[in-house]
Every structure is written in structure tokens, then in C-alpha cells.
Amino acid sequence: MSSTQDIDALIELMAKLPGLGPRSARRAVLHLIRKRSLLLMPLADTLRTVAETARECLNCGNVGTTDICDICTSEKRATGELCVVSDVADLWAMERSGVFKGRYHVLGGTLSALDAIGPEELRIPRLLDRIPSENITEVILALSATIDGLTTAHYIADQLEGQVRLTSLAQGVPVGGELDYLDDGTITAAMRARTTL
Numbered sequence: 205m206s207s208t209q210d211i212d213a214l215i216e217l218m219a220k221l222p223g224l225g226p227r228s229a230r231r232a233v234l235h236l237i238r239k240r241s242l243l244l245m246p247l248a249d250t251l252r253t254v255a256e257t258a259r260e261c262l263n264c265g266n267v268g269t270t271d272i273c274d275i276c277t278s279e280k281r282a283t284g285e286l287c288v289v290s291d292v293a294d295l296w297a298m299e300r301s302g303v304f305k306g307r308y309h310v311l312g313g314t315l316s317a318l319d320a321i322g323p324e325e326l327r328i329p330r331l332l333d334r335i336p337s338e339n340i341t342e343v344i345l346a347l348s349a350t351i352d353g354l355t356t357a358h359y360i361a362d363q364l365e366g367q368v369r370l371t372s373l374a375q376g377v378p379v380g381g382e383l384d385y386l387d388d389g390t391i392t393a394a395m396r397a398r399t400t401l
Contacts, residue, residue, distance in 0.1 A: 211237070263334075265310030265327050267292050275299075281307050284341040288331065288360065290314050290348060293384040298346060301391040306344075309334060314352035315359055328360065335367055342369040344398060348382045361401045371398040 211233060218229035236244040260266070261273035268274065275281055285306030289295050295308050311326045323329065334340065343364055347353035361370050373394040383391065 264308050265292070265312060265330075266295055266308060275307055281305060282338070283307075284339055285344060286331075286334065286338070286340045286342070287344045287346050289346050289383065290353065290356070291384075294346065294348075294382075297383045297386065297391060298395075301388040301395070303392040303395045304344075307338070311347075311356065314347065314350070314356040316352045316355075323359065326356075328363070331360070332363060335364065340368055342371060344395075345370065345372040345401070346383065346395075347372075350382070357401070370401040372401055373398055 215226070215229045215233050218224055218232055219226045221229075224232065236247065257269040258267060259269065259271065261268060261276055262271050263276040264273060266273040266275060283306040285304075286309055287295075287298060287304050287306060288309045288311065289298065290311050290313055292310055295310055298304050298308070309327065309331050311328065311331070313321055313326055315321055315323065315326065335343070343360070345357045345360060347357050357372060364370055373391075386394075
């Protein structure tokens, strides 16, 4: 057994994280080992806790530690506006901007014929159920300006036509851009300039 087997395994796992390759993972692991009591031990404890307690909100699909997330339970957020995003990273990007005060719905991806992802593989049926039950008056489609994002937006718009006011993000979101990579100012401008579909 190699004396570095556990460290090598940690490097391999870290290298699987988005944005980290083998070299970055090695540097991160070495830094964690050097700062063992300050970083590594608290990180290990927190990872264990999150692994045991993290769950998907049963209502919107956000990630938290309760069955229904804080956004869904907040009376202040019951504005009649529902912002539809493809994944939790997009929800967090919208929240970071601070521009939206309503509730969210996380689809869990976008429609994709190539990947055999249809409406039933996403949380679209749950979205359709939420509209009447939560008195939603406006649905904001905050989906990425990619082919799959636009296809998903059109599908949802067809399903909700005549039921609610439908809007989408406007200026500031580049074609082919993804919300998680946009700065707060761009997201704010796009939200304020949304247009009716």
C-alpha cells in the first residue's frame, strides 16, 4: 500500500469538481494539508454534515437542509411571480443579484432531443401544477440563451399560454450564455428589461 494512497484518492476526487483539473486539485489538497486544523478538518466535518442533511426542496427544487426551502416558506416572497430556471446554480445566481423577490422553480435541466430529455424528465409537470395552487400571475422564464434553453422556454410558453403573463429575460444575456457565469449587473439589467413572450 502506497504511503500517499489516501492523498492520491483525495486529489482524484477533487479533480472531478467543476473548474478543477488534476494540477489545481493537487494544489488545493496540498494547501488543505498544510492548513489541516484551520481548513481540512472543518471542511471534512462540514462535508459530512452536508452529505447527511442536504436535500432538494419538494416544492421548487432548490437545495437546502429542509423539505421546503426558505424561499418557498417566506410569506414576503409570495408575490405571484415565479421565476423558472434550469438548475440550482441559476437560482443562486439570480439570488446573488438581489433583483428578484418572488419564488422560483428549478427544472433540473432543459429539454434535449439528443439526450432524450423530455418534459417528464424535468420538473415541468410540477411547474404546471404550481401555477393555480400558488396563484401565480407571472412566470419569468430565466433560461439560458442556448438552443435547449430556448426550446424549453417555447415549450413552457405553449403549455401556459393564456393562463399567466409570460416574460423572459431580455438585454444583457448573450446568445449561448449561461446564467451562472453572468455578473450581477447583467442579471439585474436582464430581469428589469424582461419582455412578454
